[in-house]
Amino acid sequence: MQRSIIALYLVFFLFAANYTAAAAEPMLSVSGEKLRISQLEELYEKADNFTTGSPDSLRYIAELIKKEGLRLNNARALVRGTRYQAQALWRLGNHKEAMKLAIVALKDAEKGKLTGELPDIYAVIGNLHKEKANYSMALAAVDKGMAIARKNRDTASVIYMARLEAMFTQGLGADKEDTALIHKSLKMHLEGLKLAESSARFEKQRIGYYNNIAQACVKRGELDRARFYVTKGIELAKKYDQLLSLTYSYTWLSQVYLGEGDKQNSIYYLKEALRITRQLKNPFREMEVNRYLYRTLNEMNSYKDALQAYTRYIEIRDSLRVLENVRQIGEMQEQYEAGKKDQQISTLAEINKVKTRETIWALAGLSVFLVLSVFMLFQYRTISRTNQELASNNAKINEQAEKLKILMKELHHRVKNNLQTVSSLLSMQSSRLTDDDARNSMRAGQQRIEAMSLIHKSLYGQDAVNLVNMKEYMSNLIDSVMQSFGVEPGDLDLRLNVSVMEIDIDVAMPTGLIVNEWVTNYFKYAYNSTTDPRLSVILEARLEEGRSLLLRIIDNGPGMSLDKWKRPSGSFGMKLVQVLAKQLDAKCSVEVSGGTTFIMEIPAVSIAGNR
Structure with a gap:
């Protein structure tokens, strides 16, 4: 009898344990899902902090978000992860791939009716259009983002969109040399700043406003006012550890010091901006800071240091392929003073004064280039024949042939750089010419140089040193001609x-x-x-x-x-x-x-x- 009772208790205990486990399983599942969503929110916060920090770190966080989104089948996480990837590529200077990812995020967000994600996506698209100086498209994207932000009653997004709209309006005014648009953009910045200062919740968003207003004040010559706003920007950038924003603050502070005649502090803050940019491993921003450093040193007559900054700017620009996305390279701002320059710069200054000598020097430059090209082609053919002879010998000669191949790639790289230097000189010189025929001849010669430079650029980037990828070359060549004609x-x-x-x-x-x-x-x-x-x-x-x-x-x-x-x-x-x-x-x-x-x-x- 006792055994029967014990057996009955065991059966009841096992049934109760199984029932309890079955009932608890959904509760644990719900609890686990809440935990994973909480972890996603933490990843979102980290990614938001990295949008103005290290682009490599942002790409890593974006990948984690997308993986977690796939595991949870979370559409919002997938859209946001794709948008973060687009922002990282934008900061790295890969604008073409960034735009592709931004469009993917936009389509997925619209398909999933994730309206809360749309303003930030349109902001990325607008910024990518801005990098190509396509301000009309940039403003159109921001208008769409602003309309959605207002409909969502998302004040933070409205503040962000308002700043982008003001910034793009300023860029459009500068591009068209429209003073009315530039003044309008400053007014728009000040109105947006009032909204950002309406609550402590938006304190972090004031940084961009302070920097943009300081930039506008510098260009208007209002140095005291520029210092007031840039000081506020530096304070908040340090408070929230916004290192990328801090590089912009330091850039405008350096321009304030430059306007006041304090050259030492002007250079100091530009170099600080450069140091932080390198720390962030943000090549696109490093390129921009080097461009400002070059202009500042040039204005201070520090020509040797200016040339180093300009060379670094060109190197980074080439590595990022910025020539495929932007228009012609920038022009020199100040004429060099006589007696403080070498013979070449003095000759260029003389060309600006004597109309006939302009044409002579242009033809001379083109002749030197053609001789150099023939010489380089002759060298190439000689090395190519030598390479074929070495290929038939023993393993030691094959090793020498591999070294020769590396030498050829370096040769193509140097030729490309030399041709680009000639093209840049012709571009700068054509902007100084007053005679239309001479200027058109210069620009036509520059385009012919660009056509040959693209050949060497293609050869440098592939294993075969004598074969040209015609599909890629033709596409790049026609894009170059289209850019030259706008x-x-x-x-x-x-x-x-x-x-x-x-x-x-x-x-x-x-x-x-x-x-x-x-x-x-x-x-x-x-x-x-x-x-x-x-x-x-x-x-x-x-x-x-x-x-x-x-x-x-x-x-x-x-x-x-x-x-x-x-x-x-x-x-x-x-x-x-x-x-x-x-x-x-x-x-x-x-x-x-x-x-x-x-x-x-x-x-x-x-x-x-x-x-």
Whole structure:
């Protein structure tokens, strides 16, 4: 009997234990989910702090947020993680990839009806447009973000959007040299600051306002007022450990000291900004600070140090590929004083005074460049032949060939830098010319240099030192010509079809120069003649006809005169096309029907591969 009672108790105990565990399991699940959501909130807070700090740290936190979002199937976490990734890439200078991620975040947020995330996403998109000086698109993005923030009654987002709107208005005014817009932007900043100062909750957001107002006051010459606001910005940036914002505060404080004649403190704060930027590992901001350091040193007549700062600015800009996103490089601000410069700078100053010598020096510079290019090509061919001979020998010679390959890449890198230096000098000089013909000749020469520079840039970035990736090269070349004429991608129906992957530099160089001349000719004489401009560039291999290469350039302009093509006595560009075509043993023809079609067939081209 006792055994039966004990057995009955055991059965009841096991049933009760199982029932209790089953009932507690949902409670534990809910508790665990709350814990993970709490951890997500902590990650959000860390990411928000890193948006003005280290971009690498922000990318790491963003990845953690997205992983946790996937695990929890949390749409908000996935959207916010993608937006943080876009912000990190923006700070690192990779604007193209940043915009792609921002658009992904925008679509996901709209699909999931996550309206609270939209203002910050539109802010990222607006800032990326601002980096390309496309202020109209930047303001349009901010307007959308502001409308949503107001509808959500999100005061913090309204304050942020108001600051961006004022900042972009200031940039638009500076770009258009519109004093009324610049004054309007200062008024907008002051109105936004009042809202930010209405509550202690928004104290951190005042930092950006203080810095932007200080910048505007510096440019207006109101140094005491600029010092007042920048001091407030420094105080709050240190309080909230906003190191990136602190670099902007130090930059404007240095300009205040410069305006007051205190050169020592001016340089000190710029170098402090540079130190913090390097600590944050933010190359894009380091590039900006070096640009200000160069301008300040140049204004102080410290030409040697100014050149070092400018060189560092150029190096960082090249490494970030800023040339693909921005327009032409900046111009010099002050003329160099006679007697304090070397002979080259004195000669450039003299060129500004004597009109005839401008043209002479321009032609001399182009001649030196052409001689240098021929010399470099001769060196390349010599090294290439040597490399082929060494390849047939023993392992030691193969090791020497590998070293030679590295040397060639360095050579292409140096040629690219030299060509860029020549292009920069021509750009600076053309801005000083008063004669339109001389200026146009300068700019045309600069674009031809840019076409050759892109070849060496391509060769430096790949393993094959004598083969040019034609698809990438053609795309970069046409983008460069469009930027030189101020044409945005949306303003032109461009159809680029390159079915040849790689060809030898001896063919790629003259082919690129011919495309440069013809596309430049299109923008000069045909682009503005139609309301729906269209340009097609087609490069394909004709394997069935002995591996020939066929180039076609087609536009819908009014059509060029065939006499100009047949007798190009007054056009250097058309003469250059015919000379380069003869060098390639190519057959050229021009057809005029509903536009202009240029056709060139190059025989017996060695093609590395097709798509």
